[in-house]
Each structure stands twice: as C-alpha cells, then as structure tokens.
Amino acid sequence: MGTVAGSSGEAGVKTGARAGAGAGVVAAGKGALAYGFAILIAAGALVADPGAPAARAASVCSGRPLRTVPFSTGEVRVYKGRDYACAVTVAKKPGKKRSMSISLQSRGGNPVLDRGQFTRQAGPVTVHALNRCVRATGSVSGTSVSTGWILC
Known part of the structure; x- marks a missing residue:
C-alpha cells in the first residue's frame, strides 16, 4: 500500500496497491474542479439581471469621491486618497x-494631462496632494469645466 500526498499537503491518504x-493528480483535479465550479457559481451571482437598472460603474481612481462637477457634455470627478488626488472626465453620453x-x-506643481480621442472617459490622472490644493479641468467635445482650487 502506498500513500499519496494531495495538493493541499494531506499525507497518508491510502490508495490501492x-x-x-x-492518483494524487486525480484527487487534486477533483478538488480543483469543485473549486472552479464554486468560482463559476459565485461569478454567476454577480451577473446582474438584464431587466434591472444599470448600476454606476466602479471608479478607476482610488480614494473617496471628493467633488463631481457636471457640465453639458460630461462631468469631472475628483477623488482624494491619503497622499494623492485623482481625477477623470466622464462623457455624459458614451459611444x-x-x-x-x-x-x-x-x-x-506642473499639471498632469490626459488628452485624446476617447469613447467614455479621459484619465485617470494622479498628483501628490498631501497638504496641497489641487485644481482639475476637464473637457468633452470642446466644452470644459474647472473645479478651481479645492482641498485648501
């Protein structure tokens, strides 16, 4: 009789002569398969009902939302972490x-800029903002807005 150690470090699992x-690979494979099914079930629980209203997307910036400044074609969102500030411009009608x-x-400091042709958002851009005022300026299709100096 032999013993086979499984992938979880279990020694002493008795198997045939x-x-x-x-045999260890098969046992480990069953565990991995069960784990994979558990992941798929959990992922299925996260899929929204197609009839449900759309939820607001998670932010690409870390930190807490500090200020949102809307304008006719979009909005500028500013977030503040412990040492850094982050900002994005989001289009009102992506496409x-x-x-x-x-x-x-x-x-x-010098401004950090992200400019180009985008479908949904420009940014994120991040600056060091520990004990400093920051200013964010965003534009969509030529219409722009500025927050002025904030966090002062």
Whole structure:
C-alpha cells in the first residue's frame, strides 16, 4: 500500500496497491474542479439581471469621491486618497470617439494631462496632494469645466 500526498499537503491518504502519482493528480483535479465550479457559481451571482437598472460603474481612481462637477457634455470627478488626488472626465453620453481631456494640478506643481480621442472617459490622472490644493479641468467635445482650487 502506498500513500499519496494531495495538493493541499494531506499525507497518508491510502490508495490501492498500484497507486502512483496519477492518483494524487486525480484527487487534486477533483478538488480543483469543485473549486472552479464554486468560482463559476459565485461569478454567476454577480451577473446582474438584464431587466434591472444599470448600476454606476466602479471608479478607476482610488480614494473617496471628493467633488463631481457636471457640465453639458460630461462631468469631472475628483477623488482624494491619503497622499494623492485623482481625477477623470466622464462623457455624459458614451459611444463614439471624441476629443476629451483631464488635467489635474497640485498648487506649486506642473499639471498632469490626459488628452485624446476617447469613447467614455479621459484619465485617470494622479498628483501628490498631501497638504496641497489641487485644481482639475476637464473637457468633452470642446466644452470644459474647472473645479478651481479645492482641498485648501
């Protein structure tokens, strides 16, 4: 009789007289298969009902939402973490590519800019903002808005 150690480190699992490494792989494979099904079931629980209203997308910036400044073609969202500020410009009607930009500047520093042709958002851009004021300016299709100096 031989013993085979499974993938979870279990020693002493008794198998048949001719058991080899293959038996351990089968046992580990069943566990992995069960684990895979558990993941699929959990993922299925996260899929929204097609008839349910759309939820707001998770932010690409870390930190807490600090300020949202809407304008006719979109909005600028500013987030603040412990040491950093982050900002994005989000189009009001995502879809076709159009000119978008986001600029974030800490007082005394150079602005960080993301500009180009985007379908949904420009950014994120991040600056060091520990004990500093910041200013965010965003635009969508030529219409822009600025937060002015905030976090002062």
